[in-house]
Amino acid sequence: MHPVLQNWRSLLVWMAAWIPLGAILVLVAHLSGPLTIAQSAAVLAPAILVLALVCLAPFYVCRSLPLRSASGAKILLNHLAAAVILSGGVMLVGRFTASLLGLDRGFAPAVPMLAVITLMIYLLAVALHYAALELEAARRAEILVREAQLKALKSQVNPHFLFNSLNSISALTAVNPEEARQMCIRLADFLRTSLRLGERASVPFAEEMALTRMYLDVEQVRFGSKLRVQQNVDANCADCDVPALLIQPLVENAVKHGIAMMAEGGEIVMSGQRDGEWLRFVISNPFDPEAPSAGRNGLGLRNIRERLESRYGGAARMEIKVETCSYRVALTLPVRVLR
Amino acid sequence: MKLRTLIADDEELARRLLREFLKGEEDIEIVAECGNGFEAVKAINELKPDLVFLDVQMPRLDGFEVLELVESDAAVVFVTAFDQYAMRAFDAAAVDYLLKPFTRERFGASLDRVRTRVGDVRPMTFPQNLKQASRAPGEYLERLVVKDGPRVHVIPAGRLDYAEAQDDYVALHSEGKSWLKQQTISSLEAALDPRRFLRMHRSYLVNVERIVRIDSNTKDTWAAVLNDGSKIPVSRSGYLRFREIVGGQ
Numbered sequence: 001m002h003p004v005l006q007n008w009r010s011l012l013v014w015m016a017a018w019i020p021l022g023a024i025l026v027l028v029a030h031l032s033g034p035l036t037i038a039q040s041a042a043v044l045a046p047a048i049l050v051l052a053l054v055c056l057a058p059f060y061v062c063r064s065l066p067l068r069s070a071s072g073a074k075i076l077l078n079h080l081a082a083a084v085i086l087s088g089g090v091m092l093v094g095r096f097t098a099s100l101l102g103l104d105r106g107f108a109p110a111v112p113m114l115a116v117i118t119l120m121i122y123l124l125a126v127a128l129h130y131a132a133l134e135l136e137a138a139r140r141a142e143i144l145v146r147e148a149q150l151k152a153l154k155s156q157v158n159p160h161f162l163f164n165s166l167n168s169i170s171a172l173t174a175v176n177p178e179e180a181r182q183m184c185i186r187l188a189d190f191l192r193t194s195l196r197l198g199e200r201a202s203v204p205f206a207e208e209m210a211l212t213r214m215y216l217d218v219e220q221v222r223f224g225s226k227l228r229v230q231q232n233v234d235a236n237c238a239d240c241d242v243p244a245l246l247i248q249p250l251v252e253n254a255v256k257h258g259i260a261m262m263a264e265g266g267e268i269v270m271s272g273q274r275d276g277e278w279l280r281f282v283i284s285n286p287f288d289p290e291a292p293s294a295g296r297n298g299l300g301l302r303n304i305r306e307r308l309e310s311r312y313g314g315a316a317r318m319e320i321k322v323e324t325c326s327y328r329v330a331l332t333l334p335v336r337v338l339r
Numbered sequence: 340m341k342l343r344t345l346i347a348d349d350e351e352l353a354r355r356l357l358r359e360f361l362k363g364e365e366d367i368e369i370v371a372e373c374g375n376g377f378e379a380v381k382a383i384n385e386l387k388p389d390l391v392f393l394d395v396q397m398p399r400l401d402g403f404e405v406l407e408l409v410e411s412d413a414a415v416v417f418v419t420a421f422d423q424y425a426m427r428a429f430d431a432a433a434v435d436y437l438l439k440p441f442t443r444e445r446f447g448a449s450l451d452r453v454r455t456r457v458g459d460v461r462p463m464t465f466p467q468n469l470k471q472a473s474r475a476p477g478e479y480l481e482r483l484v485v486k487d488g489p490r491v492h493v494i495p496a497g498r499l500d501y502a503e504a505q506d507d508y509v510a511l512h513s514e515g516k517s518w519l520k521q522q523t524i525s526s527l528e529a530a531l532d533p534r535r536f537l538r539m540h541r542s543y544l545v546n547v548e549r550i551v552r553i554d555s556n557t558k559d560t561w562a563a564v565l566n567d568g569s570k571i572p573v574s575r576s577g578y579l580r581f582r583e584i585v586g587g588q
Contacts, residue, residue, distance in 0.1 A: 163420035164350070167439035171356030222350055260349070263375040263398040290493050292376075292401040293481050 002059045015052060022048040025117060029110040035103060043107055044114075047094040051118060054086050055125035062129045079126050087118035145201075157194065158252065161218075162187075168222050183221050190214040197244040202336075205272065205279065206238035208247045212270075215248055219255050226265025227255065233272035240279045241336040243307055249300045250283050250329055258285035258327060261292070279335050284328040301329075308333070341368040342457065345386065347379035347405065348394040348418065353439070357392055357418070360446045366454075376400025380491060383409040390453055395419040395428075400491065404484045406431055408491060414453045479532040483511060485518040492518060496535070500549050501571055502527055504542040515567065537584060539563055539577035547584060 004014045025048060029040035061082060065075050091111055098107035165187050172180035193211050197203050209231075220227055254268045266286040273280050301320070308316040312334060321328040344367050348354050354372050361367045370386050373379040376399040383391060383405070391413045395402040402417060403424075417428045420439040428436045434456050435449040483494045494513045503510045504524040511518045528536065528544050539545045549565040553573060556562055561573035563581075573581070 160420045163439050164353075167356065167420065168350070168352045170440040171352040171359070174359045175355055222352065224351055260396075261398050263349075263377070288398060290482075290495075291398060292396070292404065 002056050004056060014056075018048060018052045021121065025114060028113055028117060029107065032113055033106050033109040035106040035110070039101075039103055039106065040110075042101060043098045043103055044094060046097050047090050050093050051090050051121065054090065055122060057082070057086070058122075058126040058129040062126065062133055067130060067134070079123065083119045083122040083126075086122055087115050090118050091115050157191065158256075161252070161256075164222060165218055172221075179221075183218070186214065186217045186221070190218055194245065194248065200244050202241045203244045204238060205233075205240045205242050208242055208244065209233060209272070211245075212248050212251050215251060216255075223255075223259060223265060226262070227259050228265065228267040230267055230269045231271075233270065234274060236274045237272045237279060239337055240274060240333075242279070242333060243311055246304060246307070246331075247281065247283075249304065253300055254283055254285035254327070258287040262286065262288050274335060277335050279331075279333045281331045281333075282328065284326055286326050289324060341366055342389045342453070343368055343370045343386065344390040344392070345369075345371045345373065345379070345382060345388040345413075346392045347373040347376075347382075347397065347402070348392070349374050349397045350394075353394065353418070360443060364450065367450075374398075376402075376405050377491060379405045380408045380486075381489070383411050383413065387411060388413050389457055390414050390416070392416050392418050395421060395424050400484060400493075403427060403431065408484055408486050414456050416449055416453065480530045483520070483527075485511060485520045487518065494518070496531060497546075497548075499531075499536075500546055500565060500567065500569070502544040509544075512569075534584065537577065537580055539571055539573045539581065541574060543571050543573075543577075545571055547581075550581075553578065553581065 004010045022044065026037065026040045026044055029035055029044060030037050035043065058079070061079065065078055067075070091114065094107065094114065095104065095111070098104050165183070169180050169183050169187070172183055190211070193214055197207065197211055216227070216229055251268065251270070259266050259268065268283065268285045270283045271281070301318075305318055308318060308331075315334045317330075317332040319330045319332075321330070344361065346354050346357050346369065348357070351374075354374075358369065358372075361369060367390075370388055371382040373382050374397075376397045379391075379393070379397070380400065382388075388411070391411075393402040393405065393415055395417060396419065397405075400408070402419070406415065414434045415431070416435045416437060417424065417433050418437045418439065418441075422438055425436045435452050437445065437449055479496070481496050483496065483499065485492045485494065494511060498513050500512045500514070502524060503512065505519070507521060507523075508519045509522050509524050509527055511520060524538075524542065524544055528538050531544070535547055536544050537547055545563060545565070549567075551564050551566050554562045554564060554570075559575050561578050563571040563573050565571065
């Protein structure tokens with residue numbers, strides 16, 4: 001249903017807006033023939049009422065012919081045809097009223113001018129509806145972006161990571177205050193950067209890797225020599241555009257489900273290569289297949305898959321390979337370079 | 340008399356913090372520190388400490404599995420960053436549940452609780468309680484741990500074919516071998532996902548995925564044939580439960 005018809009107040013406002021428009025039509029009728037103002041008003045009143053309702057019709061037509069998808073000529077032709085038919089209909093209503101009142105001959109000279117003005121008014125209504133639909137679409141898109149950001153913010157900082165890090169700081173304050181201060185700063189750097197990146201849809205690969213480094217710096221304090229990292233990222237990957245917070249959750253998974261659950265720890269290996277139009281990132285970590293479960297798994301991966309899907313359609317790939325004691329995730333993304 | 344104390348946590352800094360907080364306590368003596376679940380089981384069984392500080396998430400075995408595998412009447416204080424295990428911890432008769440990070444005051448309160456508890460003459464029976472430990476709905480054991488002499492054997496729930504009650508024990512049958520565990524079959528049933536494990540008989544709990552067919556023996560007795568060929572007796576109520584779960588006739 002049309003939004004104007006959804007409540008009485010908006011319908012009243014819409015009708016009130018037709019008083020000045022109706023007055024112009026009445027004036028035109030009066031000036032182009034022998035009718036007095038009162039006679040013109042009487043003849044045109046039903047026609048104006050019909051026109052006011054007819055001008056709500058573009059709502060449905062505009063929705064079925066969106067500006068973006070349909071061709072310009074098709075849109076124009078459709079609306080012009082509708083305008084001609086509807087203004088003709090409105091004129092018929094006027095003539096019918098005039099004949100009931102016995103004023104046909106006085107009304108006839110005004111008809112061509114009135115028809116043209118009605119046609120213009122209808123086209124104006126079409127334009128207004130397109131504008132309103134665009135505004136609505138923009139607002140909805142903004143809400144969706146906000147929701148996505150909120151979700152990303154919520155999921156990016158894992159509370160247990162935070163509590164365990166705070167516990168490490170608490171331990172360090174007693175035994176090594178300088179190191180405790182270092183750890184506070186590392187944690188702050190990581191949180192600040194991850195909030196900042198979370199506000200953006202995409203970031204250069206180098207920035208995402210820097211965030212990953214900050215995360216690993218914090219975990220290094222917790223896990224010490226248990227956590228080892230090897231990173232081979234080609235320099236030409238640096239300015240490739242990637243979705244923000246894409247890599248860091250993968251590294252966090254590797255720590256949480258892999259290294260943290262191994263008594264002797266292990267090495268996370270990351271590599272990044274740019275091959276023409278493709279950016280390829282691979283992360284692998286050892287894991288203990290007999291380890292007790294470290295909580296929810298797969299949720300973060302599903303989130304990443306969905307984000308890749310919505311961003312690149314089918315063009316990006318994520319492959320997961322699980323072997324007896326090693327876990328590997330490979331991402332292949334189409335290269336887009338930020339300017 | 341000093342309280343002989345053991346610390347089990349996989350993070351060196353977390354252990355160091357506990358050590359630091361315990362330093363001033365005259366009546367505490369740290370007898371061991373362990374960095375994973377296996378070490379903790381071994382050390383608790385050998386050293387019989389009076390007090391154990393126990394992390395929940397550790398490599399090899401988690402804190403609850405450690406408690407299942409030890410014969411000890413130690414007072415247990417869980418120390419973890421996860422708040423969702425608090426209910427299970429108290430069901431396991433833990434003396435306290437410390438959430439990381441914690442203050443010295445909070446830690447002191449925990450020690451006071453331990454001192455009154457250790458002076459208490461009531462016997463502590465946490466392994467028994469642990470087996471009935473309540474779990475959040477939908478949260479079931481993913482693996483079973485059994486003591487095998489000095490070693491610990493882990494059976495993922497999916498590899499358990501069936502369990503058979505034998506007096507105070509259950510025999511866990513997995514991949515052609517069987518393991519004895521001191522536990523009642525009812526508490527095992529409660530800990531496992533009821534959609535995957537069915538009590539087919541008073542003495543048998545069966546992995547539904549292993550059942551190939553049900554043979555009818557007499558009017559009111561049946562036998563479930565598993566994919567390795569073993570036959571499990573099925574009672575009338577077990578048969579009804581099975582029909583309910585598979586939804587067939």
